[in-house]
Amino acid sequence: MVMNGPKVFRWVLDVELLWPTPPDGTNGLQPSAREATARWASGKESQYALSLLTPGEQAKVLRFYRPSDAKLSLASCLLKHRAIATTCEVPWSESTIGEDSNRKPCYKPSNPEGKTLEFNVSHHGTLVVLVGCSGGDVRLGVDxxxxxxxxxxxxxxxxxxxxxxxxxxxxxxxxxxxxxxxxxxxxxxxxxxxxxxxxxxxxxxxxxxxxxxxxxxxxxxxxxxxxxxxxxxxxxxxxxxxxxxxxxxxxxxxxxxxxxxxxxxxxxxxxxxxxxxxxxxxxxxxxxxHIGAQFSSFKELDLEKDVYP
Ligand SMILES: CC(C)(COP(=O)(O)OP(=O)(O)OC[C@H]1O[C@@H](n2cnc3c(N)ncnc32)[C@H](O)[C@@H]1OP(=O)(O)O)[C@@H](O)C(=O)NCCC(=O)NCCS
The missing domain is CATH 3.90.470.20 (4'-phosphopantetheinyl transferase domain)
Known part of the structure; x- marks a missing residue:
């Protein structure tokens, strides 16, 4: 197979040690599931990361009962913004995540001349992966x-x-x-x-x-x-x-x-x-x-260096 097709970048981020939940200052009772996520979100690191999302995205993240799921959702949003901002050369604030008719997340540039990006995300355990490709001619899926x-x-x-x-x-x-x-x-x-x-x-x-x-x-x-x-x-x-x-x-x-x-x-x-x-x-x-797409090796991302604006 000749590999001269579109270049597909592939990223992975491990959230296990990111955005720790602040220590419990109360009586040591186990918090309820919803309280656990609220407490997690009150941490300094979580707050900074959440501030990079739109209000709708923040609400989606905070709907998860378990902090481990909220972290995956948060990382997923951050990776999508990073992929759009970098590939399409737009400021973070304009890296708007949309959805197609099947609710598959996508990016539609506000300027019709703007660069486009095809991408897909998957998460499980403590890992989030994103695969992406500049231009709109290829469809991608990842699991x-x-x-x-x-x-x-x-x-x-x-x-x-x-x-x-x-x-x-x-x-x-x-x-x-x-x-x-x-x-x-x-x-x-x-x-x-x-x-x-x-x-x-x-x-x-x-x-x-x-x-x-x-x-x-x-x-x-x-x-x-x-x-x-x-x-x-x-x-x-x-x-x-x-x-x-x-x-x-x-x-x-x-x-x-x-x-x-x-x-x-x-x-x-x-x-x-x-x-x-x-x-x-x-x-x-x-x-x-697209047959012949060039899949890059997976890059293990560093949150501070590779993801945050
Ligand atoms: C969302 C869905 C597409 C995948 O869910 P999942 O396997 O539980 O979760 P993954 O972590 O792999 O993927 C979730 C991501 O898929 C993306 N996604 C959502 N809808 C999508 C769609 N229609 N098409 C492609 N990707 C989609 C989102 O980015 C989502 O992550 P986000 O909400 O953080 O942005 C799910 O709705 C689904 O339909 N799964 C198919 C299940 C099935 O029957 N599979 C049989 C094949 S063996």
Whole structure:
């Protein structure tokens, strides 16, 4: 494949240590969920970040019960503003985040001659990713998933993997459900490793399909979810975390690009998809409506240096 198409930049921000909740000055009782977010928002760092958003965006962030969700929403807004302001060369105050008819966030410059940007965001765990591309000719989708090993393992042990796969019958085709249920994991001595490999295969499948669905913008409304099939799903492996007892510096794992997309029995050849492992339990899939798009490596952002105006 010749990679001379549009350049796609890819960013990731980890919010885990950002915007800490100020210490509790009260009687030490656990705050209610809503109070927890209000207390989080009263912190100096949170207040500064929130002040960079529009009143509507602030209200959306503060609607989340858990500070961890509010932080993801806050970071998502900041990354969208940063992407628009930088790529379209407009001041932060003019980096207006709009929505298309499917409610997919987009940017429409107020000046018809202004630069345009296609982008998409996903968040899970403590990470927010944004993929973007200058110009309006390409559609992009991104999805990040994080395996919840303890919860998922318990469910699989209780109900079996067939039952696990059938839970997702409304979004996967019959063939996909079968592929997920009967995935032959590489030989493992340990039953936990086998289940882990099967779950990783499921999550890779989900992540790829979700990135595709988000690229189209139709998302949950897509009536064709079960008619679009992903075959030959490869599972990217995480970089081994330990080398000679020392933590591995590079946390980016394998990238897989060989998945096949089939719609109504025909091979779809005009979409570029890739999935990459990150740390032990994350995977990120990127979809582009342009074959030959040049996906940059993911850049891990520093809030102060790379995001704030
Ligand atoms: C929003 C939606 C598109 C994705 O939700 P999700 O997977 O829970 O969450 P993600 O973190 O990946 O994505 C959320 C982001 O998607 C973006 N988004 C919202 N609507 C979108 C749309 N119609 N198309 C593409 N992206 C959209 C937003 O930027 C949102 O983040 P923000 O609110 O902070 O701006 C969801 O409504 C949806 O339809 N999911 C499809 C679920 C499904 O059935 N998937 C089956 C495929 S396996």
């Amino acid at each position: 990040i998933v994080r395996m919840n090993w303890d919860k998922d393992y318990a469910t699989v042990m209780k109900e079996g993997f067939q039952s696990w796969a059938r839970t997702y019958e409304s979004v996967f085709s019959d063939r996909e459900v079968q592929d997920i249920a009967h995935y032959e994991a590489p030989e493992h001595d340990d039953v936990q490793d086998t289940i882990r490999a099967k779950l990783r295969h499921f999550y890779a499948h989900w992540c790829l399909k979700e990135a595709y669905v988000k690229m189209t913008g139709e998302a949950l409304l897509a009536p064709w979810l079960k008619d679009v099939e992903f075959r030959n799903v490869q599972v990217p492996l995480p970089t081994s975390l330990v080398v000679d007892g020392a933590p591995e510096v590079n946390l980016w794992g394998q990238t897989c690009t060989d998945v096949e997309i089939w719609a109504h029995g025909n091979r779809v050849t005009d979409v570029q998809l890739e999935i990459q492992a990150f740390r032990d339990d994350y995977m990120i899939a990127t979809a582009s409506s």
